[in-house]
Amino acid sequence: MKNRIYYFTGTGNSLRTAMKIAEKMGETELISMKADPESVPATDCDTIGFVYPVYHWTVPEPVINFVKKLKINRNAYFFAVANPSFICGFACERMAKLLHKKGADLNYGSFVNSVANYVIVYPPFPPAKLMVPLMEKKTDRIAEEIAQRKERPYPRAGRMVRARFQKFMGPYLELQQYADQPFTVSDECIGCGLCSRVCPCNNIKITDGKPSFQHHCANCMACVTSCPKRAIGYEITKGDRELLNASNSKTGLVKIMGLPAKRKLYRNPYITVQDLTKEKFEL
Numbered sequence: 001m002k003n004r005i006y007y008f009t010g011t012g013n014s015l016r017t018a019m020k021i022a023e024k025m026g027e028t029e030l031i032s033m034k035a036d037p038e039s040v041p042a043t044d045c046d047t048i049g050f051v052y053p054v055y056h057w058t059v060p061e062p063v064i065n066f067v068k069k070l071k072i073n074r075n076a077y078f079f080a081v082a083n084p085s086f087i088c089g090f091a092c093e094r095m096a097k098l099l100h101k102k103g104a105d106l107n108y109g110s111f112v113n114s115v116a117n118y119v120i121v122y123p124p125f126p127p128a129k130l131m132v133p134l135m136e137k138k139t140d141r142i143a144e145e146i147a148q149r150k151e152r153p154y155p156r157a158g159r160m161v162r163a164r165f166q167k168f169m170g171p172y173l174e175l176q177q178y179a180d181q182p183f184t185v186s187d188e189c190i191g192c193g194l195c196s197r198v199c200p201c202n203n204i205k206i207t208d209g210k211p212s213f214q215h216h217c218a219n220c221m222a223c224v225t226s227c228p229k230r231a232i233g234y235e236i237t238k239g240d241r242e243l244l245n246a247s248n249s250k251t252g253l254v255k256i257m258g259l260p261a262k263r264k265l266y267r268n269p270y271i272t273v274q275d276l277t278k279e280k281f282e283l
């Protein structure tokens with residue numbers, strides 16, 4: 001029996017979920033979606049799982065691109081576990097559709113409400129002290145069911161999300177192409193390269209001892225949260241705003257995006273920065 005979980009994570013919630021499921025299943029390979037999907041096919045796997053955060057009420061774009069290119073064993077047991085803060089939306093439905101296109105069925109779908117990590121928009125909430133024990137508990141339940149290869153109909157988007165998705169989320173999805181434009185790097189940067197190693201999108205190059213952003217950012221918050229010098233900031237300048245307006249993006253969110261110096265950052269307390277740099281675990 002060969003078990004494999006592919007995970008995408010910025011601040012460790014999804015990695016923690018993936019690890020707990022892997023521990024319960026036993027003998028499971030965990031592979032980061034940082035990898036080139038063509039180099040990590042799942043054609044010989046009997047259990048194939050996907051664990052990821054929810055962005056803009058759906059599956060993060062890098063996860064969609066990864067799954068589209070991944071070669072799979074269509075007859076495997078498939079599961080998906082999304083890690084939203086509050087709104088799971090289309091995050092499981094979309095995954096089911098991606099798999100369906102490959103001739104496979106999603107046997108089990110669920111979600112774990114988690115600490116909201118979008119720290120360039122808001123401070124992390126609810127407090128980790130309250131939320132993490134609940135996340136742990138729900139993940140234990142899910143891990144038990146998956147280890148027993150149970151079937152669970154995946155959660156679907158509610159009526160509100162379905163009706164408002166395009167109006168509310170369309171502009172944010174459009175903004176993604178400019179997602180890393182407002183990042184700043186202060187003189188505190190020591191050129192250690194950690195931001196580049198934790199980035200799940202391979203979006204950061206270290207050039208002349210400083211990070212440079214390559215414009216395929218998912219805004220996952222890994223670099224911001226992991227920098228030992230807190231050197232990465234986020235500031236929407238007049239030029240950025242013009243760019244954002246040029247995209248016809250009518251979104252109130254842009255007005256409040258930024259990273260005040262005292263903003264609390266977040267990383268799942270069970271996950272280390274070293275864990276975020278890894279591409280593979282065998283549990």
Ligand SMILES: Cc1cc2nc3c(=O)[nH]c(=O)nc-3n(C[C@H](O)[C@H](O)[C@H](O)COP(=O)(O)O)c2cc1C
Binds near residue numbers: 055219
């Ligand atoms: C760009 C971005 C968009 C997000 N959109 C949503 C969302 O639509 N719904 C939601 O419930 N949480 C949303 N969140 C919160 C994350 O899904 C949540 O904090 C997740 O657990 C983070 O997982 P990670 O620690 O594995 O990166 C968003 C976070 C980011 C960074």
Ligand code: SF4
Binds near residue numbers: 192193227228230
């Ligand atoms: S992690 Fe921080 S200090 Fe290290 S290279 Fe990146 S920005 Fe500079």
Ligand code: SF4
Binds near residue numbers: 199217219
């Ligand atoms: S550049 Fe930073 S925020 Fe963007 S995907 Fe990479 S780690 Fe995440």
